[in-house]
Amino acid sequence: MLKIGSHVSFSDKGLLTATNEANTYGSSTFMIYTGAPQNTRRKPIESLYIPEGQEAMAAAGIGEIVVHAPYIINLGSYKEDTFELAVNFLQEEIRRTNAIGVKNIVLHPGAYTEKDPEYGIARIAEGLNEVLEGTKETDVNIALETMAGKGSEIGRSFEELAAIIEKVRDNHRLTVCMDTCHIHDAGYDIVGDLDGVLRQFDEIVGLDRIAVVHLNDSKNPAGAAKDRHAPVGSGWLGYEALNNVASHELLSGRPFILETPWIGKKAGAERPMYEAEIALLRGDxxxxxxxxxxxxxxxxxxxxxxxxxxxxxxxxxxxxxxxxxxxxxxxxxxxxxxxxxxxxxxxxxxxxxxxxxxxxxxxxxxxxxxxxxxxx
Structure with missing residues (x-):
């Protein structure tokens, strides 16, 4: 069965809360942040209801899940304090991910801001070397996310991801999270030539690196470099293209995670369409x-x-x-x-x-x- 779920909240009772929410959507996987993605405030690991959450996961038939690193981590920064915060905080997030029992933590590689792409690639690799060296006691992988190309973010091309991986010494713990909205916005034609895009990725990075797939539609045409997600079928990718991704044999077995936006006209009544999207893509x-x-x-x-x-x-x-x-x-x-x-x-x-x-x-x-x- 297709391993598909969505981003869910990790508040209140931590993993138990997340599992219960995911279960209401009919998920067989899900993705969490271990705290607010915009800050460094974190609850102690002991208060995350990990055993209770794992028990609920087993009862719901939910196996592999994914953690997403906070947005505030920028390993590409030339500012020492920002870079050090990114390294130290990512190491702590990896330890929390390991305590939850999760194999992959998804990371936006970083942005070079006032420098250039070459600097950003080298700086991110430098940071990843430090992070991986400091978390050898875990077996958590860092899944570098394919990015849309807005601003100075790195990871907008397969070549940039490959360049980072090549510069990391212990790169067997580096995987990739392929985001459909992002690679579409970066200019890859996954609507008309998905096989060609996957072949290109395999030649440059290697399909064996893909550990997670973010399944999102896009509010912008290919190459827009905007990164604005849309619900399944309501964007430029469309249901057929996303279904082709979800059912492609070369991506089989990976967790597919929806990050589609909540919709609704009434204030406070917005709801994600995760339940319908999951059922639609699973065919049930x-x-x-x-x-x-x-x-x-x-x-x-x-x-x-x-x-x-x-x-x-x-x-x-x-x-x-x-x-x-x-x-x-x-x-x-x-x-x-x-x-x-x-x-x-x-x-x-x-x-x-x-x-x-x-x-x-x-x-x-x-x-x-x-x-x-x-x-x-």
Missing amino acids: VDARFGGEFLEDVERLHHFFQKQDIHPRSFILNTWELLKSDAKAKKADPREPLERLYDLAIENRVLSPEYSEEAVNQRLTVYLAGKEWLVKV
């Missing part, structure tokens, strides 16, 4: 939600077809409009899912008793296309 929507759910999706297809709305063209045309026309943004800044939601509600396509989350779940599956529904 019927088992998860039931026949009435699929009938509602069929109803959405019938309605939007009468409005001459096709899922993919509508999504891409909306993003093009928002990207290129400032007047359109001001007049109607709504993103694709929100526009579809309004149309469905205004025309009473679905039961008025459905919550906003329930409507958006059905829209998420609708975006997979009529072809998907026929296969069910």
Whole structure:
């Protein structure tokens, strides 16, 4: 079965809280931060409910999970205090990851800020050498994440990741987290030539390095270097491309993690579409939600077809409009899912008793296309 889950919270009762949330989405894996990703405040390891969480994981059939390192770590910095903080804090995060029983911690490699890419690559490698040397007592791998290319971040190309790995002495503990939104935004054509992209990665870095896959759609066209995630099917990648990634034999067995944004019109009512996205990509929507759910999706297809709305063209045309026309943004800044939601509600396509989350779940599956529904 596809090993798929999402980023979940790690608050309150630590691993137990995270496991319980992941279970509500039907996850078979998940990703956590061991504390707030924007600061260094951390609870003691003893208060993370690790045994209780591991017991809950076993009961839910959840095996391998992933930790993500905090965003504030920048091994590419030329500033000594920032660099030292990054090294020391990452070492501590690795020890916490090891205590939880997790094999891979995902890391944004770093940014060179006022220097240049060559400096950034060398500086990141220098930091990784220190970090790995100081955490030999663990068997935790550092999964360098493929980046979108915004600003001065390193990891926007496979060559940059390979250059870092080559400069690290103990690089058998370096793996890679491949992010679909990021490599799309960096200019790799995973929509039209996924096999070619994977072949290129294998030649430059090695597919055996891939330990984690972040499965995200993108709000921007290929090469935009923006890094703005979208729910599955509601961006430039689309359901078919993401499903191709999730089902590709060369990526089989890795944990696939959704980092798709929460959506919702009502303040405080935003919810992730993780449950629908996971069921959709796993191919068990019927088992998860039931026949009435699929009938509602069929109803959405019938309605939007009468409005001459096709899922993919509508999504891409909306993003093009928002990207290129400032007047359109001001007049109607709504993103694709929100526009579809309004149309469905205004025309009473679905039961008025459905919550906003329930409507958006059905829209998420609708975006997979009529072809998907026929296969069910």
